[in-house]
Amino acid sequence: MTFSFIQSQIAHQKTQNLYRSRKELDKGTGRLLIHQGEQYINFSSNDYLGLSQHDDLKSAYIRGINQFGCSSSSSSLVTGYTKVHQELEELIADWLEAPKCLLFSTGFSANSGVLSTLGQNKSTGYFLDKLSHASLIDGAFNSKALSRRFKHNDISQLSNMLSNSNCEDKLIVAEGVYSMDGDVGDVSGLNDVAIKHQANLYIDDAHGVGVLGSTGQGTIAQQNLKKGSHLIQMITFGKALATQGAAIAGSEELIDYLVNRCRDYIYSTAMPAANAMATIASIKLCQTEHWRREKISALSQLFKSKLDASIEITDSQSSIIGVFTGSEENALYCQEQLKNRGFWLTAIRPPTVEKGKSRLRVTITANHNDKDISELANCINEVLGKCLQNK
Ligand SMILES: Cc1ncc(COP(=O)(O)O)c(C=O)c1O
Missing domain, CATH: 3.40.640.10 (Type I PLP-dependent aspartate aminotransferase-like (Major domain))
Incomplete structure (x- = not known):
C-alpha cells in the first residue's frame, strides 16, 4: 500500500496506548452483553431508557x-x-x-x-x-x-x-x-x-x-x-x-x-x-413512561454516593458519568480489571478526550438495578483506588 503514513500512525497509536479495535459481540444491547460466551453487565451502551429490546x-x-x-x-x-x-x-x-x-x-x-x-x-x-x-x-x-x-x-x-x-x-x-x-x-x-x-x-x-x-x-x-x-x-x-x-x-x-x-x-x-x-x-x-427517566436519576445518585471520595468524576447531570483514571494506561487497566469482574464499560482516551483526562465512561440506563450499580461502584473503588495509590 502506498499510503506510508498508515503504518507509522498505527505503530504510534499502539505505543501510546491509543490503538483502537472492535470486539465482536454475541449480544451487545440491553442490560446484559455477551462476548465469547461470557456475560457482562453492560455499562457502555447509550440505550439510556432501556428500550432497545422493548x-x-x-x-x-x-x-x-x-x-x-x-x-x-x-x-x-x-x-x-x-x-x-x-x-x-x-x-x-x-x-x-x-x-x-x-x-x-x-x-x-x-x-x-x-x-x-x-x-x-x-x-x-x-x-x-x-x-x-x-x-x-x-x-x-x-x-x-x-x-x-x-x-x-x-x-x-x-x-x-x-x-x-x-x-x-x-x-x-x-x-x-x-x-x-x-x-x-x-x-x-x-x-x-x-x-x-x-x-x-x-x-x-x-x-x-x-x-x-x-x-x-x-x-x-x-x-x-x-x-x-x-x-x-x-x-x-x-x-x-x-x-x-x-x-x-x-x-x-x-x-x-x-x-x-x-x-x-x-x-x-x-x-x-x-x-x-x-x-x-x-x-x-x-x-409516557416517566419512570424510566426517574430511575436513571435515582441510579445515578446511588452510583455517585457509593464511589470513594478519592475518585474524581465528571460534573454529570445525565445518564453519562465519566470516572477519571488519569493516564491512558490506567484507563485500559481498569477497563480490563472490571471486565474480569463482569462489568463491561469503555475506556475513553485521547483524541476523544484531552490528554490526561482519560476516563471510564459509565452509562446508567433504566434497565440497571441497585445491585448492578452498587457492585460496579465497589469494583471501581477497588480497582481504580489501587491504581491511584500506586501513581
Ligand atoms: C453529541 C453527538 N452528536 C452526534 C452523534 C452522532 O449520532 P449518530 O450516532 O446517530 O451518528 C453522536 C454519537 O456518538 C454524539 O454523541
Whole structure:
C-alpha cells in the first residue's frame, strides 16, 4: 500500500496506548452483553431508557418490514419518503414544539450535512463549544464558514467573540448534554446570547433527548428556552430512542432549504420506513413512561454516593458519568480489571478526550438495578483506588 503514513500512525497509536479495535459481540444491547460466551453487565451502551429490546419497538419494526420491506431503496427525494417518515417528522416537530422537522439516517450526517450546507461562504461565522462532537467539528471546519471554538460552556468568551465578529450570519453550535462528561450545557444562556447578538443557535441534543425534559424532549425543553426561527435542534434516535437515525427541527424555511440543498440529505438513501415506524413507537413510550427517566436519576445518585471520595468524576447531570483514571494506561487497566469482574464499560482516551483526562465512561440506563450499580461502584473503588495509590 502506498499510503506510508498508515503504518507509522498505527505503530504510534499502539505505543501510546491509543490503538483502537472492535470486539465482536454475541449480544451487545440491553442490560446484559455477551462476548465469547461470557456475560457482562453492560455499562457502555447509550440505550439510556432501556428500550432497545422493548416489544413495542420490535413489533413496530416487524410490522414496518412486512408493510414496506427492509430498505427504502432510494433517497427521500426519489421514492424513499413514505407516509411513515412524514408521520415521524410531524410527531417530532410537535414533541419538540418546532415548526418543522427533517429525518437523517445518522446523527453524524445530520450535523455535518447541515453545517456544511449553511456554511457556504466566509461571511458566515460558526462559534463552536470546545467539546463539540466530531461531526459538528467536521461539518464546520470542512465548510467555508469562518469557524472558531470557545471554551467549554464559557458564555462570556462566546459573547466577546460575537461582539468582535463582522460576520453577516452567525451560528452558535453546542450540545445539550456532552457525550464524554455527561454535563448539561447552559443552553438557556447560549440562547440569550444568540438573541442579543442576532445569532442563530444549533443544539445537538443527541444525549439529552429521552433523558431530560418532562416528556423526554431534551435540554431545550428542560431549560424552557424562548424559541424562534434562530433555533435549530438536532436529536438522534440511536441512543435513548433505541433505533437509528436523527432529526433536525427548525423553521419551515430552513427545512425546505435543506430538502433542496443539503447534499447529505439529497444524495443518501432514506432511513427504512420500518426504522421510522419503530422510532414512532419509541417516542410514544418515551413520552409516557416517566419512570424510566426517574430511575436513571435515582441510579445515578446511588452510583455517585457509593464511589470513594478519592475518585474524581465528571460534573454529570445525565445518564453519562465519566470516572477519571488519569493516564491512558490506567484507563485500559481498569477497563480490563472490571471486565474480569463482569462489568463491561469503555475506556475513553485521547483524541476523544484531552490528554490526561482519560476516563471510564459509565452509562446508567433504566434497565440497571441497585445491585448492578452498587457492585460496579465497589469494583471501581477497588480497582481504580489501587491504581491511584500506586501513581
Ligand atoms: C453529541 C453527538 N452528536 C452526534 C452523534 C452522532 O449520532 P449518530 O450516532 O446517530 O451518528 C453522536 C454519537 O456518538 C454524539 O454523541
